Every structure is written in C-alpha cells, then in structure tokens.
Amino acid sequence: MKNKSIEYAKHITIGFALLYTLMIFIKTFDFTYLTIMSAILVSILFALLHNTYTLKNTNKCKKKSDITYDIKTEALSAYIKELDKTKKELNRKNNELIRFFDEMQYGYLQTVMSLANSIEAMDAYTRGHCQRVMEISCELARVLELDDVQIENLRYAAILHDIGKIGISPNILNKNGKLNDAEFEEIKKHPQIGYNILKDIKFLKEAVCGILQHHERYDGKGYPNGLKGNEICVFGRIMCVADAFDAMTSDRPYRKGMRVEDAMRELERCKGSQFDPSIVNMFLNLMDSEKKPSILS
Numbered sequence: 001m002k003n004k005s006i007e008y009a010k011h012i013t014i015g016f017a018l019l020y021t022l023m024i025f026i027k028t029f030d031f032t033y034l035t036i037m038s039a040i041l042v043s044i045l046f047a048l049l050h051n052t053y054t055l056k057n058t059n060k061c062k063k064k065s066d067i068t069y070d071i072k073t074e075a076l077s078a079y080i081k082e083l084d085k086t087k088k089e090l091n092r093k094n095n096e097l098i099r100f101f102d103e104m105q106y107g108y109l110q111t112v113m114s115l116a117n118s119i120e121a122m123d124a125y126t127r128g129h130c131q132r133v134m135e136i137s138c139e140l141a142r143v144l145e146l147d148d149v150q151i152e153n154l155r156y157a158a159i160l161h162d163i164g165k166i167g168i169s170p171n172i173l174n175k176n177g178k179l180n181d182a183e184f185e186e187i188k189k190h191p192q193i194g195y196n197i198l199k200d201i202k203f204l205k206e207a208v209c210g211i212l213q214h215h216e217r218y219d220g221k222g223y224p225n226g227l228k229g230n231e232i233c234v235f236g237r238i239m240c241v242a243d244a245f246d247a248m249t250s251d252r253p254y255r256k257g258m259r260v261e262d263a264m265r266e267l268e269r270c271k272g273s274q275f276d277p278s279i280v281n282m283f284l285n286l287m288d289s290e291k292k293p294s295i296l297s
C-alpha cells in the first residue's frame with residue numbers, strides 16, 4: 001500500500017515536470033533548455049521504470065513466500081491431525097494393555113491360590129494359616145511403608161511361604177505329637193524346597209527370598225542358611241513374626257492355641273533373638289492401636 005502511494009506520487013511529479021517544461025518551451029522556444037530538461041526527465045523515467053520492475057519482483061517473491069507459508073501451514077495441520085489419530089490409537093492400545101495386564105495379574109493370582117490350596121491339601125494345620133500370615137504380613141508392610149509393588153510381592157511370598165511342605169512326607173506333616181530330631185531336620189528342608197520350586201517363575205522373583213528366609217532368626221540361629229539381622233530380607237523378617245504369631249495362637253491336634261496376650265509376650269521376649277525387634281515393636285503397636293486390623297482381633 002505504501003509502495004503504491006509512492007508510485008502515484010512519482011507519476012504525478014513527472015506529469016507536472018513535463019507540463020512545466022512544455023509551458024516554458026512554448027513561452028521561450030529555447031532548444032538548449034528543452035534538451036537539458038528532456039535528458040533529466042528521461043533519467044527520472046528510467047529510474048522509475050527500474051524501481052517499478054524491482055517492486056514487481058519483490059511482490060512476486062512475497063507471493064512465493066506466501067504460497068510456501070500456506071503449504072507449510074497445510075502440512076502442519078495434516079501432521080497435527082495425524083498426531084491426534086496416533087494419540088487416540090496409542091490410548092486405545094494402552095487401555096488394551098492395562099486390561100491384558102489385569103487379566104494376567106488375575107491369572108497369576110489364581111495360579112498362586114491353586115498352589116496355596118495344594119499345601120493345605122497336604123497339611124491340615126496350614127488350613128487358613130497361609131491366608132492369615134499373608135494378611136498379617138501385609139498389615140505390617142503397610143506400617144513399614146513398603147510400596148504397593150513390594151506389598152504385592154510380599155502377598156505372594158506369604159501365601160506361598162510353606163509351599164515346600166509338598167516335598168515333605170505327609171506322615172511327618174500330620175504327626176500327632178512332637179517331632180523327633182530326624183523329622184524336624186526333614187521339616188527344616190521346606191523353605192529350600194519351596195524356593196527351588198518357585199525360583200524360576202518370573203512374577204515371583206522378588207517374592208522367593210521371603211519363602212527361603214521365613215525361618216531365619218535375627219540372631220543367626222535359624223535355617224536354612226543361618227542368616228543374621230538385616231542379612232535376612234525384609235519379607236523374611238516380616239513373615240517370621242506373622243508366621244510365629246499365627247502358629248502360637250492356632251490350635252494344633254496335640255495342643256490348644258495360646259491366648260493373644262501370651263503370644264504377644266512371647267514375641268516381646270524373643271525380639272532381638274528370633275525376631276527383628278523393630279518389626280516386633282511395630283506389630284505390638286499395631287495390636288494395641290485402635291486401627292488393629294480385623295485379622296488380628
């Protein structure tokens with residue numbers, strides 16, 4: 001717009017200059033003056049033509065860049081549309097994966113429950129015991145502020161902690177009365193047997209340490225490896241307390257289960273020797289608190 005105005009102004013100026021020259025010539029008939037003025041006007045005209053040509057070329061270039069800009073905008077819109085489509089597709093696939101993952105987890109859980117049932121079929125005493133150890137262990141894990149994934153792994157470890165008993169003679173497992181030394185040595189193999197059965201199962205790889213170590217003692221006098229203190233994994237230390245509490249308070253064919261208060265006193269007495277003292281303290285606090293879970297009532 002600005003360039004066009006300048007262009008009109010130039011044309012008007014030249015028009016006035018030509019008119020003025022003509023009038024002077026008519027008035028004076030001076031050919032020298034006419035020649036000089038004509039030369040000046042031709043130069044101005046030439047310069048103007050040159051400017052107009054340059055301006056047109058510039059406009060042409062601008063139009064080209066405008067076209068390029070339009071093409072780029074169009075390409076960008078198409079790209080954004082494509083991205084939207086891809087995003088929707090990704091969301092759909094993601095939801096599908098979440099569904100498959102849930103189904104897989106449910107499948108895992110069913111497998112674990114089948115294995116746990118197979119222990120109960122072998123050993124009448126363990127009926128309900130694995131479930132209770134699992135629930136107590138998970139309560140302790142929450143107090144210890146383990147994350148959700150760790151609690152899920154602990155859940156698997158606790159429900160399967162005695163799976164190795166399927167490798168022990170039912171005569172020993174269901175014996176009415178105290179075990180002799182040889183029988184006790186046989187029973188002591190169950191954490192290692194359980195570990196050997198499950199160690200290659202991928203989704204249990206974080207859980208198997210608890211299965212192997214749930215009979216280790218804090219003072220290093222446990223089995224199968226005589227681990228001590230924090231050498232025992234946290235799952236093993238938690239499950240040891242939960243397992244002992246449930247074992248003490250459950251009825252056996254040859255004896256009645258202890259009262260809860262007596263079992264708590266026994267845990268207190270054995271903290272630092274058999275049990276991790278900090279976990280026993282947490283357990284006792286949990287038992288005394290108003291938030292005591294129903295499994296411990």
Ligand SMILES: [Fe+2]
Pocket residue numbers: 161162190214215
């Ligand atoms: Fe056990």
